[in-house]
Amino acid sequence: MIKPQSNHLRQTRSLDGFWNFKRDKDGIGEARNWFLGFDSECEIAVPGSWNEQRTDLEQYFGIAWYSQTFVAHSSWQEHGVSVHFGSVQNHAKVWLNGTLVGTHEGGSLPFQCDLSRCIVPGKENLLVVQVDASINPWDLPPARIATNAKNEGFHNSNPSVTYDFFPYGGIPRPVSLQVTPTRESIDKIRVDTGLNLESKTAKVGITVTVKDSTACSVEVRIEKAAATAALDSHGVATLYIDIANPRLWDLKTPELYVAEVTLLKDDQAIDHYRQTFGIRTIEVVGNSLKLNGKTVFLRGYGKHEDFPVLGRGLSLPLIARDFDLLKWTGANSFRTSHYPYAEEWYEFADRHGILIIAETPMVGLCERLFESDDIKAKALKLVRDMVDRDHHHPSVIMWSVANEPWIESQKGTDFIKALLSEARSQDSSRPVTYVAHNGIEINAACRDCDIVSVNRYGGWYDYPGDIETGTAYLGKVLDNFHSTFGKPILLAEFGADAIPGEHSLPSIMFTEEFQADIIEAQILAAESRDWVIGTHVWAFSDFKTGQSITRAVRNHKGIFTRDRLPKMAAHCIRRIWTETGQA
Ligand code: GCB
Numbered sequence: 001m002i003k004p005q006s007n008h009l010r011q012t013r014s015l016d017g018f019w020n021f022k023r024d025k026d027g028i029g030e031a032r033n034w035f036l037g038f039d040s041e042c043e044i045a046v047p048g049s050w051n052e053q054r055t056d057l058e059q060y061f062g063i064a065w066y067s068q069t070f071v072a073h074s075s076w077q078e079h080g081v082s083v084h085f086g087s088v089q090n091h092a093k094v095w096l097n098g099t100l101v102g103t104h105e106g107g108s109l110p111f112q113c114d115l116s117r118c119i120v121p122g123k124e125n126l127l128v129v130q131v132d133a134s135i136n137p138w139d140l141p142p143a144r145i146a147t148n149a150k151n152e153g154f155h156n157s158n159p160s161v162t163y164d165f166f167p168y169g170g171i172p173r174p175v176s177l178q179v180t181p182t183r184e185s186i187d188k189i190r191v192d193t194g195l196n197l198e199s200k201t202a203k204v205g206i207t208v209t210v211k212d213s214t215a216c217s218v219e220v221r222i223e224k225a226a227a228t229a230a231l232d233s234h235g236v237a238t239l240y241i242d243i244a245n246p247r248l249w250d251l252k253t254p255e256l257y258v259a260e261v262t263l264l265k266d267d268q269a270i271d272h273y274r275q276t277f278g279i280r281t282i283e284v285v286g287n288s289l290k291l292n293g294k295t296v297f298l299r300g301y302g303k304h305e306d307f308p309v310l311g312r313g314l315s316l317p318l319i320a321r322d323f324d325l326l327k328w329t330g331a332n333s334f335r336t337s338h339y340p341y342a343e344e345w346y347e348f349a350d351r352h353g354i355l356i357i358a359e360t361p362m363v364g365l366c367e368r369l370f371e372s373d374d375i376k377a378k379a380l381k382l383v384r385d386m387v388d389r390d391h392h393h394p395s396v397i398m399w400s401v402a403n404e405p406w407i408e409s410q411k412g413t414d415f416i417k418a419l420l421s422e423a424r425s426q427d428s429s430r431p432v433t434y435v436a437h438n439g440i441e442i443n444a445a446c447r448d449c450d451i452v453s454v455n456r457y458g459g460w461y462d463y464p465g466d467i468e469t470g471t472a473y474l475g476k477v478l479d480n481f482h483s484t485f486g487k488p489i490l491l492a493e494f495g496a497d498a499i500p501g502e503h504s505l506p507s508i509m510f511t512e513e514f515q516a517d518i519i520e521a522q523i524l525a526a527e528s529r530d531w532v533i534g535t536h537v538w539a540f541s542d543f544k545t546g547q548s549i550t551r552a553v554r555n556h557k558g559i560f561t562r563d564r565l566p567k568m569a570a571h572c573i574r575r576i577w578t579e580t581g582q583a
Pocket of ligand 1: 403
């Protein structure tokens with residue numbers, strides 16, 4: 001699947017706007033044929049989570065129906081037409097004019113449904129989506145199986161999810177139609193760049209998969225170079241283009257290339273796609289991370305897609321603002337904790353030289369999930385789908401296959417190892433990791449990581465209120481992970497909640513002073529170890545969570561508030577990171 005695009009052969013039509021909406025509290029909408037249309041309860045904006053758009057939907061975690069109409073162009077009879085959803089949270093079933101055209105599981109990756117067979121050209125068409133945002137213990141990420149179950153995440157929250165962020169529902173990313181001149185069209189493009197830093201040459205491999213055709217050929221142009229190949233019997237062609245003295249993608253010079261892919265039939269161009277990519281290397285050498293052969297130290301944050309009213313809904317101004325703030329603090333990177341973000345985040349990072357650790361939605365994994373072959377198959381597919389969607393972004397420098405899996409058995413270790421090896425087999429050009437908590441004993445899978453990522457809240461969850469002891473403890477934890485696994489370490493989360501406007505002297509927990517002090521002490525402690533390759537503060541901004549006695553309205557570990565105002569810690573980090581060099 002490729003993101004919809006308009007060019008001289010392809011057209012897109014946005015279906016974003018207000019959609020009709022109706023809750024299906026008993027889950028009987030399908031039996032009542034709501035896919036043929038339903039009485040709307042209200043209008044809900046797409047893209048956007050439904051929860052904060054209306055008071056009565058704030059705490060609704062169930063099934064809802066969305067519908068939208070559009071008039072199809074009369075010429076679309078002959079064309080290929082599909083509908084593309086950036087994501088639907090969490091599961092979707094899609095009908096066009098009463099015909100089921102597709103289903104999708106999982107709330108953070110895109111999917112598309114082919115509409116060619118049931119679209120009515122020149123007429124109004126009805127698109128209906130059943131959105132299932134139920135709290136389900138067998139989803140990825142999972143809900144808790146019982147409110148007080150042990151080792152299923154550590155926040156006993158309502159709703160009872162295993163993870164520390166709000167389980168929004170809705171259609172949080174754009175919806176659009178993609179129209180191609182014929183049904184034979186480009187379905188998938190994979191760009192692999194092999195760069196030889198010494199000889200300053202790059203070999204770019206472009207693999208194109210075509211839908212509904214094998215009788216075509218593919219032409220690829222990258223600037224002045226071109227290559228052509230016929231499709232094989234599976235509708236796939238791989239082409240190679242050599243680039244001498246390539247302009248490298250780097251933090252300060254985020255140079256991008258475009259592969260112009262054309263599908264040809266009887267010498268006629270029948271489809272075209274412009275695929276952006278970058279040329280750079282990223283590798284672990286000894287105890288350091290090297291970008292284009294030069295050591296890069298990661299300074300940044302774990303984040304969330306979260307903002308008042310929008311929920312997880314995509315907002316382009318918010319992306320612009322977050323990158324502006326990120327750079328203002330001197331950061332050079334972030335992790336898409338704890339799920340793949342909208343593609344627009346990665347595209348912006350590609351253009352502006354920010355590094356991304358791309359994470360799957362696997363947070364809150366625990367033993368009962370490790371035992372299920374069905375879950376394992378879904379988990380492996382999530383890794384593949386994420387790599388498929390994001391591999392062409394030069395900003396993505398590492399794959400994180402899970403956050404804080406609660407491993408208690410060999411099965412759990414094997415599960416995480418399988419995810420790491422799947423990521424590696426899908427893409428050998430980037431380091432892989434998972435983000436570990438707890439001790440080294442349960443984290444044997446770290447041996448299979450290229451970089452060991454560790455979360456630790458010394459002075460907060462451990463030794464609360466005691467920054468000195470907490471920081472010494474953090475140092476010991478990092479030393480222990482390093483001496484056990486012999487790998488470079490990323491301090492992937494550390495920090496403290498600060499309720500904006502709370503101050504104290506001396507600094508105590510929940511004040512802005514305490515948060516700034518703990519972050520400063522722990523950045524210095526981590527950076528003093530030469531095998532630490534980065535520090536990612538938790539979190540970039542405050543974010544909405546389920547209700548819990550450990551969360552005063554939301555998680556306050558942001559260095560910015562939920563609406564992006566700086567706390568003392570933001571100024572403190574800016575001072576440390578901009579006054580001490582490389583950003
Ligand atoms: C963690 C989790 C993150 C939480 C954070 C916290 O270890 O990875 O999702 O939000 O701790 O604030 O407790």
